[in-house]
Amino acid sequence: MRVVLINPTMGDYYKHSKVAAAITLSPPLNLALLAGALRRAGHDVECWDLEATPIENLPGRLCGSRADMVGISFRTPLFPQARRIAEIAREQLPSAMLVAGGVHPSTRPDEVLLRAPFDVVVKGEGDETLCELADGVSFEHIGGITWRGGSTPHRKLIEDVDGLAMGAWDLFDLERYKRTSLVARTVPVADLEFSRGCRARCVYCTKGVFGSLWRNKSPGRFVDELEHAKAHGFRGFNLVDDSFTTITSRAIESCEEMLRRDLDMPWTLTNGIRVGNVNEEFFKVARQAGCYLLAFGFESGSDQVLKRIKKGATVRQAERAVGWARKYGFTILGYFMVGLPGETHETIQETAEFAASLDVDFAKFSITMPLPGTPLYDQWAGQIRDAEKYDFSIHQPDNGLYDHPDFSWGELEAATRSAYRTFYGRPEYVAKRVVRSLRSGQLAQEARYTLGIGYGGLMQSFQRR
Ligand code: B12
Ligand code: SF4
Structure with missing residues (x-):
């Protein structure tokens, strides 16, 4: 499956904050780990970190990606922006599976589905769940997801953390993270x-x-x-x-x-x-x-x-x-x-x-x-x-x-x-x-x-x- 993973930008979030000078720009660990897991399972993955690499023509890029799945990661403050990205993805890639993951979707899955056009919300650790979704396992058999029409309970926490994929760092342009x-x-x-x-x-x-x-x-x-x-x-x-x-x-x-x-x-x-x-x-x-x-x-x-x-x-x-x-x-x-x-x-x-x-x-x-x-x-x-x-x-x-x-x-x-x-x-x-x-x-x-x-x-x- 062809998968695009997106990290929204924090934009002006820290504009009025005194901590801006202490925020380091690093490639998002979640996208790197999820991409590593997906690649290990044989899927094609791209990571778009809008924080470091803004995309001017997002509709065009999404359309051109011909992705079968678009995954968006967000914490609570980024929900409004993740929703806008999901709306664009829905328009440009009507048949792609839109997946929400991260802290906010994990805690408010129903709200995310109610207010944004995602197909599936992944609750909790996504390393295994996302691979099962990309492998085409039927929703009822995947632990820790909520979709339009059903939900499975949170899955067991991953105990063998040594078995997690290595970060797919090659998918990020490190020149952009030198601040x-x-x-x-x-x-x-x-x-x-x-x-x-x-x-x-x-x-x-x-x-x-x-x-x-x-x-x-x-x-x-x-x-x-x-x-x-x-x-x-x-x-x-x-x-x-x-x-x-x-x-x-x-x-x-x-x-x-x-x-x-x-x-x-x-x-x-x-x-x-x-x-x-x-x-x-x-x-x-x-x-x-x-x-x-x-x-x-x-x-x-x-x-x-x-x-x-x-x-x-x-x-x-x-x-x-x-x-x-x-x-x-x-x-x-x-x-x-x-x-x-x-x-x-x-x-x-x-x-x-x-x-x-x-x-x-x-x-x-x-x-x-x-x-x-x-x-x-x-x-x-x-x-x-x-x-x-x-x-x-x-x-x-x-x-x-x-x-x-x-x-x-x-x-x-x-x-x-x-x-x-x-x-x-x-x-x-x-x-x-x-x-x-x-x-x-x-x-x-x-x-x-x-x-x-x-x-x-x-x-x-x-x-x-
Ligand atoms: C580093 C960090 C930051 C960095 C972000 C750097 C970056 N590049 O992302 C900075 C300093 C900027 C930051 C800011 C804030 N943070 Co912070 N941060 C963290 C911290 C310590 C680590 C994040 C991380 O990398 N975790 C490791 C990755 C692997 O975990 P993960 O992102 O959750 O990803 C897993 C799953 O969620 C899921 N997943 C994630 N994305 C996706 C996408 C898809 C498609 C799928 C299927 C699955 C999936 O799979 C991943 C692997 O299992 C976490 C605590 C923590 N340990 O996670 C808090 C945490 C995320 N932050 C938190 C908070 C409160 C904030 C702030 C609101 C603080 C503030 N007062 O301003 C701001 C919000 C900024 C914003 N606009 O979003 C809360 C989130 C609360 C919430 N409801 O959203 C956390 C959870 C801390 C806590 N325990 O309360 N943060
Ligand atoms: S519960 Fe743990 S991670 Fe959360 S604030 Fe307290 S010490 Fe930190």
């Missing part, structure tokens, strides 16, 4: 995964694809993937795992294997690791193996709030983890959330002060969003303004998507600005940043990011105060 960012020093960067799933149950997190069963690759297979990526021209990698260090000893073993094969591929952990799942040895070995930057999902500086959101971590663990990461010379990013359930003005202030007290290099404060497929979405269902028009395409939440049960939007935004001010407004922070950026040779890049994320917020906060 550096704060979190990408050596480009192009490959997004890769060592494990899937996460055992924690944070109330704001979507588990609709990889679930709660943690599955990891063997160190040998994992490092084979790194070598495969390197052979295709990548010069660094970023692990997108939900929870890389779930079993810390396994993370350490994979770092040791990297060292043994002397890969020379600098790498990062930008998705955030759990502060309770680390030990000093991990930081030591990860640093030796080329990891230079990592993020922690701290979320809050209040143990009470952490408990309420089921983070399964404490403020004390956070302090200890930062101490170790600092000792081994990592650049450290901290993710924090504002307006979590159970939050008060005092706990938000506590979080801001906690962030400033930790020796982290950058802090990002995000207003809590109840995304579909999360326990928080169910908890706040009554607060969502118009579920039918729930349009996620806007990044910052002064978009009136939902009414926070305890704060007005004005209050949430003011609290966020104040948190940025508390963190980035410290004179000692500025001095420390300049010294550290000079030491790492990243002065220009880090200044760009700090100005964007920190001082963009800071300036706004002074203007609007």
Whole structure:
């Protein structure tokens, strides 16, 4: 079968966001893995990443592709755009099978079929399901799909993750992925995964694809993937795992294997690791193996709030983890959330002060969003303004998507600005940043990011105060 896989573009999503300078442009791992699996099963595949390679005449390209199947991948905010692409595909390729996959279709399959002209929605991991669809297996016999007229339950999570296909990186023009960012020093960067799933149950997190069963690759297979990526021209990698260090000893073993094969591929952990799942040895070995930057999902500086959101971590663990990461010379990013359930003005202030007290290099404060497929979405269902028009395409939440049960939007935004001010407004922070950026040779890049994320917020906060 001739298959075209499409990754929509994020377009203006980050235009008004302070994090734009920290977004790395990498080929989408999902398309690369799905294409690898399809090719292994004998199908012809093309990957169109509209983020890196916009297509001016999409109708013409689709028509000319003569595809039998078009698969579109999307997270929730990209649904409106995925719908437009599906409409064009339907017009140009009336007899092709249109397949939706990714996080949003996995959590809202019926809504996707109701509002967009897809034929089938794949729920959860698509590696095996998409091949079965392309092989022509009848819908009733394929686990984890919803189509017009039927549905099968989510299929079992893939346990043998060593058996997954290697990424089909040759289907991407890597020249288009050479944009550096704060979190990408050596480009192009490959997004890769060592494990899937996460055992924690944070109330704001979507588990609709990889679930709660943690599955990891063997160190040998994992490092084979790194070598495969390197052979295709990548010069660094970023692990997108939900929870890389779930079993810390396994993370350490994979770092040791990297060292043994002397890969020379600098790498990062930008998705955030759990502060309770680390030990000093991990930081030591990860640093030796080329990891230079990592993020922690701290979320809050209040143990009470952490408990309420089921983070399964404490403020004390956070302090200890930062101490170790600092000792081994990592650049450290901290993710924090504002307006979590159970939050008060005092706990938000506590979080801001906690962030400033930790020796982290950058802090990002995000207003809590109840995304579909999360326990928080169910908890706040009554607060969502118009579920039918729930349009996620806007990044910052002064978009009136939902009414926070305890704060007005004005209050949430003011609290966020104040948190940025508390963190980035410290004179000692500025001095420390300049010294550290000079030491790492990243002065220009880090200044760009700090100005964007920190001082963009800071300036706004002074203007609007
Ligand atoms: C890297 C990443 C990003 C990168 C994206 C980089 C890129 N090139 O795609 C950046 C930093 C830009 C990003 C942004 C955001 N992200 Co993000 N991100 C991730 C992360 C950590 C990894 C993504 C990944 O590569 N996973 C590995 C691949 C293999 O998994 P996958 O994409 O799900 O693909 C599998 C299946 O879904 C399926 N599949 C996927 N596509 C298709 C297509 C077809 C046709 C088929 C059949 C199957 C299929 O098969 C694949 C293999 O099994 C995930 C968490 C995670 N572990 O997945 C969060 C995650 C996807 N992000 C999330 C969120 C909330 C966001 C933001 C909304 C955050 C924000 N506040 O702005 C934005 C949205 C941006 C946008 N406009 O879409 C949520 C998604 C929530 C939702 N309902 O959509 C996730 C799941 C985190 C979480 N657990 O809550 N993100
Ligand atoms: S630790 Fe991260 S991936 Fe795991 S449930 Fe919490 S937010 Fe989700």
